[in-house]
Amino acid sequence: DQQVKQNSPSLSVQEGRISILNCDYTNSMFDYFLWYKKYPAEGPTFLISISSIKDKNEDGRFTVFLNKSAKHLSLHIVPSQPGDSAVYFCAASGGTGGFKTIFGAGTRLFVKA
Amino acid sequence: ETGVTQTPRHLVMGMTNKKSLKCEQHLGHNAMYWYKQSAKKPLELMFVYNFKEQTENNSVPSRFSPECPNSSHLFLHLHTLQPEDSALYLCASSQVGGGNVWTQYFGPGTRLLVL
Numbered sequence: 001d002q003q004v005k006q007n008s009p010s011l012s013v014q015e016g017r018i019s020i021l022n023c024d025y026t027n028s029m030f031d032y033f034l035w036y037k038k039y040p041a042e043g044p045t046f047l048i049s050i051s052s053i054k055d056k057n058e059d060g061r062f063t064v065f066l067n068k069s070a071k072h073l074s075l076h077i078v079p080s081q082p083g084d085s086a087v088y089f090c091a092a093s094g095g096t097g098g099f100k101t102i103f104g105a106g107t108r109l110f111v112k113a
Numbered sequence: 114e115t116g117v118t119q120t121p122r123h124l125v126m127g128m129t130n131k132k133s134l135k136c137e138q139h140l141g142h143n144a145m146y147w148y149k150q151s152a153k154k155p156l157e158l159m160f161v162y163n164f165k166e167q168t169e170n171n172s173v174p175s176r177f178s179p180e181c182p183n184s185s186h187l188f189l190h191l192h193t194l195q196p197e198d199s200a201l202y203l204c205a206s207s208q209v210g211g212g213n214v215w216t217q218y219f220g221p222g223t224r225l226l227v228l
Contacts, residue, residue, distance in 0.1 A: 002155065042222075043219030043222055046217070100158055100161075101158065101215060102155075102158075105153060105155045
């Protein structure tokens with residue numbers, strides 16, 4: 001049973017437009033959420049995170065929104081750039097104790113020039 | 114070297130072989146992790162070490178044996194693997210105790226093929 005779901009395996013966006021990547025989770029005990037970005041032949045790199053006490057966190061072109069009642073978070077990239085083309089993983093942590101972070105399956109973003 | 118390094122980057126082994134994957138972190142972190150990533154599946158946590166002590170073993174088969182001799186090095190010893198164990202194996206580290214414990218820093222991974 002997947003506790004973190006990214007239902008869109010891929011997304012294609014024109015350069016300069018907004019990219020919206022979505023993530024749903026089932027465990028209401030999660031209290032920290034992260035987005036990682038992965039290029040081919042590299043490990044995932046941390047992008048942005050949000051605590052469950054907030055509903056929005058912004059860092060430059062990247063904004064993460066959290067809707068706790070819907071158990072949904074999204075990553076907005078504005079404006080999208082070709083260098084943003086990568087696989088984006090949503091992850092959730094906490095609540096269960098220990099050091100477990102549960103990852104989604106990832107969404108591959110293509111930004112077309 | 115900076116960040117988290119993993120060797121080898123690629124490995125092909127037969128089902129009767131014994132091999133080891135190595136991970137080294139140069140970030141001064143005190144927790145290290147092994148993950149498995151199979152095609153089109155989420156990253157699966159395998160093991161967690163905190164201050165060299167194993168704190169998580171996510172129901173991993175005994176043909177995978179981790180070793181953490183110090184807080185900077187982590188090994189994954191492999192023996193009698195199955196073809197379905199072919200995957201990308203990722204190592205990560207984080208700093209536990211103060212601040213953001215959940216941000217992990219990943220190595221580039223070892224692509225393993227079991228024949």
